[in-house]
Amino acid sequence: MSTTQTEPEERPERTAAETDEPIDPAWTEYGFDGRTKLAVDSLDVHYGDERAIDDVSLEIPEESVTALIGPSGCGKSTFLRCLNRMNDRIDSARVDGSVTLDGKEIYGDSTDLVELRKRVGMVFQQPNPFPKSIRDNVAYGPRKHGEVETGMLSRLFGRGDGTNEDELVERSLRQAAIWDEVKDRLDDNALGLSGGQQQRLCIARCLAVGPDVILMDEPASALDPIATSKIEDLIEDLAEDYTVVVVTHNMQQAARISDQTAVFLTGGELVEYGDTDQIFENPESQRVEDYITGKFG
Numbered sequence: 001m002s003t004t005q006t007e008p009e010e011r012p013e014r015t016a017a018e019t020d021e022p023i024d025p026a027w028t029e030y031g032f033d034g035r036t037k038l039a040v041d042s043l044d045v046h047y048g049d050e051r052a053i054d055d056v057s058l059e060i061p062e063e064s065v066t067a068l069i070g071p072s073g074c075g076k077s078t079f080l081r082c083l084n085r086m087n088d089r090i091d092s093a094r095v096d097g098s099v100t101l102d103g104k105e106i107y108g109d110s111t112d113l114v115e116l117r118k119r120v121g122m123v124f125q126q127p128n129p130f131p132k133s134i135r136d137n138v139a140y141g142p143r144k145h146g147e148v149e150t151g152m153l154s155r156l157f158g159r160g161d162g163t164n165e166d167e168l169v170e171r172s173l174r175q176a177a178i179w180d181e182v183k184d185r186l187d188d189n190a191l192g193l194s195g196g197q198q199q200r201l202c203i204a205r206c207l208a209v210g211p212d213v214i215l216m217d218e219p220a221s222a223l224d225p226i227a228t229s230k231i232e233d234l235i236e237d238l239a240e241d242y243t244v245v246v247v248t249h250n251m252q253q254a255a256r257i258s259d260q261t262a263v264f265l266t267g268g269e270l271v272e273y274g275d276t277d278q279i280f281e282n283p284e285s286q287r288v289e290d291y292i293t294g295k296f297g
């Protein structure tokens, strides 16, 4: 992580119809019950000289759904990728600040990125199954990590006897609410599934390596309304056991599925963060209210 200090920059132009209201730090202070899973402190991201995330601090509670909303280009995907260091793969990206997972800094040199990305899995906008069988897709991660044999199963199931890959595949597909649709065709190519099924398969593939946190970047935006509602139900169920952070453009979706909402606005600023009902019914910031009511964005 670079610690280079940069000169203060000009504020980016606000989106048309967005007011110049300054941010009140109190708007992003959110006192939640329960334990902090991820803590982000003074996070800045630049691509070359362009700032994409501007001094963002927030804490994400475990076993809940956190929605990230805001207009296109405000930095939602960039922020999400900071949570499992996917921005490391982008040459021009520079990340400053701190992110801890269960209290441990992930931006240290000693971080094992493979282990980190197993614990903090990611699901993308376009379902991206491998051109392999449904079974192979789910078993891919555990096989790659050699864990079907070496004990991940016994950890996941809490016992060591008689567990095998088939059980892990079934369990992951059940958790992703797609088992009944695919149980008789596990050896068929995953690309033969519908878009919504492919997305749930990708979620199963993510679950198969035993993550704590699941990051989702607009996971339903390429899907029809029925497939979308299945993904929404699934996200709510997953939050009983996992910490889910989901980017969405769909305000109703954020309101339906999330426990807390973070609103990013122009220039990668976190303007407001809090309980989802409060953000949607009674936001503190005028800019957030204008965004939510569709005056810009």
Ligand SMILES: Nc1ncnc2c1ncn2[C@@H]1O[C@H](COP(=O)(O)OP(=O)(O)OP(=O)(O)O)[C@@H](O)[C@H]1O
Binding pocket: 047, 051, 052, 070, 071, 072, 073, 074, 075, 076, 077, 078, 079, 090, 092
């Ligand atoms: N790989 C990259 N290289 C350079 N600039 C980038 C890169 N990725 C994103 N950016 C820039 O960073 C800013 C934030 O982009 P980001 O993709 O995080 O926004 P977003 O909120 O996810 O937008 P959208 O809602 O359209 O997906 C934008 O100005 C974008 O052009």
Ligand SMILES: [Mg+2]
Binding pocket: 076, 077, 078, 217
């Ligand atoms: Mg995005």
